[in-house]
Amino acid sequence: MADSSRSTAIRLPKQGNQVPFDPLHFFSYLPRSPFQRSRPGIPIELKGFKEAALGLRNRRVQLQPALDGLSRTYTIGDETAPAKDFLFGTSPDRIKTGLDLLIGMGNLNPVDVLSIFSSGLEAVEAELSPLIRMKLDSFSQYDISLTEYLNAHQDAQPQFNYWESTLTDPDVADRAFWPMMANNGIAYNLLFLKKATAAELATLKPKFGPSWDAGWDNLSAAGDLYFIDLSIFSEFPPQTEDQLTRFTPGTITLLKRDPVSKDLLPIAIRVAGYKDSNHRVFVRAQFSNQDIDHWMYALQAAKTSATVYGIWLGHVYHWHIVTAAVIKGMTGNLKSNHRLSMLLGPQSNSLLQFNEILLLTWGFIAPPTSFTKYESFLDLLEKFSLGRQFYDDDPTTALRQQNILREDFTSASDWDKYPIAGYLLEIYEMCQEYVDEVVEASYPNNNAVVADKALGRWLSEVRDKRAGNIKGLPTPRNKTALKRFLTSMVYRLTAHGCSRLRTSLSPTLSYISNFPVCLQNHRIPRPGDQNIDLLDYLPRTGTIGLMTRFYDLFIYSDPYESFIPAGGVNQDLYFGSNATDRRNLALINFRQRLIRFMDRLQPVPVQHGQWPRCIET
Numbered sequence: 001m002a003d004s005s006r007s008t009a010i011r012l013p014k015q016g017n018q019v020p021f022d023p024l025h026f027f028s029y030l031p032r033s034p035f036q037r038s039r040p041g042i043p044i045e046l047k048g049f050k051e052a053a054l055g056l057r058n059r060r061v062q063l064q065p066a067l068d069g070l071s072r073t074y075t076i077g078d079e080t081a082p083a084k085d086f087l088f089g090t091s092p093d094r095i096k097t098g099l100d101l102l103i104g105m106g107n108l109n110p111v112d113v114l115s116i117f118s119s120g121l122e123a124v125e126a127e128l129s130p131l132i133r134m135k136l137d138s139f140s141q142y143d144i145s146l147t148e149y150l151n152a153h154q155d156a157q158p159q160f161n162y163w164e165s166t167l168t169d170p171d172v173a174d175r176a177f178w179p180m181m182a183n184n185g186i187a188y189n190l191l192f193l194k195k196a197t198a199a200e201l202a203t204l205k206p207k208f209g210p211s212w213d214a215g216w217d218n219l220s221a222a223g224d225l226y227f228i229d230l231s232i233f234s235e236f237p238p239q240t241e242d243q244l245t246r247f248t249p250g251t252i253t254l255l256k257r258d259p260v261s262k263d264l265l266p267i268a269i270r271v272a273g274y275k276d277s278n279h280r281v282f283v284r285a286q287f288s289n290q291d292i293d294h295w296m297y298a299l300q301a302a303k304t305s306a307t308v309y310g311i312w313l314g315h316v317y318h319w320h321i322v323t324a325a326v327i328k329g330m331t332g333n334l335k336s337n338h339r340l341s342m343l344l345g346p347q348s349n350s351l352l353q354f355n356e357i358l359l360l361t362w363g364f365i366a367p368p369t370s371f372t373k374y375e376s377f378l379d380l381l382e383k384f385s386l387g388r389q390f391y392d393d394d395p396t397t398a399l400r401q402q403n404i405l406r407e408d409f410t411s412a413s414d415w416d417k418y419p420i421a422g423y424l425l426e427i428y429e430m431c432q433e434y435v436d437e438v439v440e441a442s443y444p445n446n447n448a449v450v451a452d453k454a455l456g457r458w459l460s461e462v463r464d465k466r467a468g469n470i471k472g473l474p475t476p477r478n479k480t481a482l483k484r485f486l487t488s489m490v491y492r493l494t495a496h497g498c499s500r501l502r503t504s505l506s507p508t509l510s511y512i513s514n515f516p517v518c519l520q521n522h523r524i525p526r527p528g529d530q531n532i533d534l535l536d537y538l539p540r541t542g543t544i545g546l547m548t549r550f551y552d553l554f555i556y557s558d559p560y561e562s563f564i565p566a567g568g569v570n571q572d573l574y575f576g577s578n579a580t581d582r583r584n585l586a587l588i589n590f591r592q593r594l595i596r597f598m599d600r601l602q603p604v605p606v607q608h609g610q611w612p613r614c615i616e617t
Helices: 049-070 083-088 095-104 110-125 139-145 149-165 172-183 198-209 214-221 231-235 293-333 341-346 349-360 374-385 395-401 418-441 444-452 454-464 480-500 541-555 582-601
Strands: 072-075 079-082 225-230 239-241 244-246 250-257 264-272 279-283
Touching: 049 083, 049 095, 049 149, 049 541, 072 083, 079 083, 079 395, 079 582, 083 139, 083 172, 083 541, 095 541, 139 149, 139 541, 139 582, 149 172, 172 239, 172 264, 172 293, 172 418, 198 214, 198 279, 214 250, 225 293, 225 480, 231 250, 231 264, 231 293, 231 374, 244 541, 250 293, 264 293, 279 293, 293 341, 293 349, 293 374, 293 454, 293 480, 341 480, 349 374, 395 418, 395 444, 418 480, 418 582, 444 480, 480 541
Parallel strands: none
Antiparallel strands: 072 079, 225 250, 239 244, 250 264, 264 279
């Protein structure tokens, strides 16, 4: 929670009637000037702020049937109660409480909002039920998060034994580790796998120290050693919330690829605490199946850091934060009838306001990670964005830089060993095709791009350290460069929509042990110590509840605006009413391609209207 004694002394600088990109001293405690920070600027857009809060509250109403469907009875410890009592207790719904407070504040300065929220959250915390702090009695109880609404629990039942076995059977856990992320990480943008080239080994070997196996050098030489480096989280301490520890370990996971089957298996995991304290290396080959509990812990630690990466960096940083900085520059420099406003404007509503609500109401609506304050989240952005360039976020660039090749992850069909990479590349490709047509129809030649002074002003503001602070984004001097920039933007605005399809979040992510949002014990066991109880580390009832409410808000509510118009792909055209305009024809084709994509990603239930036009939540 924010320090209200400090916050109330802060005043937002204004430029006329416009509130600019966030002043560093408002949305960050970092002791640096705006000229020294690395993270993107976060726009403050008070216009539409209350309407956005009302929209979120309406979504909370739509969510109620799913919450009511958490009606199965469980016995945990000495308590017997419906699932929803264990998950939420009897205290007020934090999301609803926070949004009600926000809506009732009218046009208060956001600084005053912070102070009010601090005391409001304390009042909610004082009423928490002990039921929400309980450790589950068995792994089988992790189905507690799945609602009876729309048969979600019933439809997921065939997978329960398999998911439970990933917590009890090390061979199953090993085989499931990579496919779980590679198949289900699209909403979290889990494009974080890297090939361990000879150059990468120079960094990896010292981290693993004497635990490094010479055989791993041979795997690297053969092109079959990969890794996921999430050691960034060792720079942040565990936190206590709801009287429970929330810990995100810093992990580095080594995986070996079978050159024939193309399957990846984890072979070693380095787990570290705050400031790299108590770091341990867990090597799979050193554990027998009879003495495997420490390896199972290491797998859960790696999955936890992957989940937290997915929430705050894969999803929010890539698709919310950078995108909002660019959109803010567009709205301030391009008129609504500018050819590029016509392209990006229809997909650019809601994002700025939602980001602002997230930061102001952090303690009420943020997922239950170890980043319990918005300040620590901004510090994470600062560290992650250091040295990052705008185009580093594109899937084409990311996969190339990480030496992830289609042929290395293709067995029976393209990318079948890393499906989300194929999905995100396909979205990028359809955005590229759309943008190509729009630019060709909008700019007759390269000189027309250079002559677009509004475009120049826009990107100048986006690069400005006092505003957008986006690195590596020069003003395009030709159509090719303009297409690349616009493709990146349309991709970010569009790809985010996958998060609201049911299959993206339910049931695999919603079964919380598959993607733990935090560990609730910060002790890192030492290999060779006495046996440990994995349930001591995995999320407790209330943490599961907060994550369930977070996921279900996406799954069981409608988008404000659907990317596919209810009246059909020929309706609500962006470039005037002429359906034969080359740009509108490209838009229609774009929508048709996205429908076909959705039909493959999630054939049942059909949810063409669930893909939002804008980044809303």
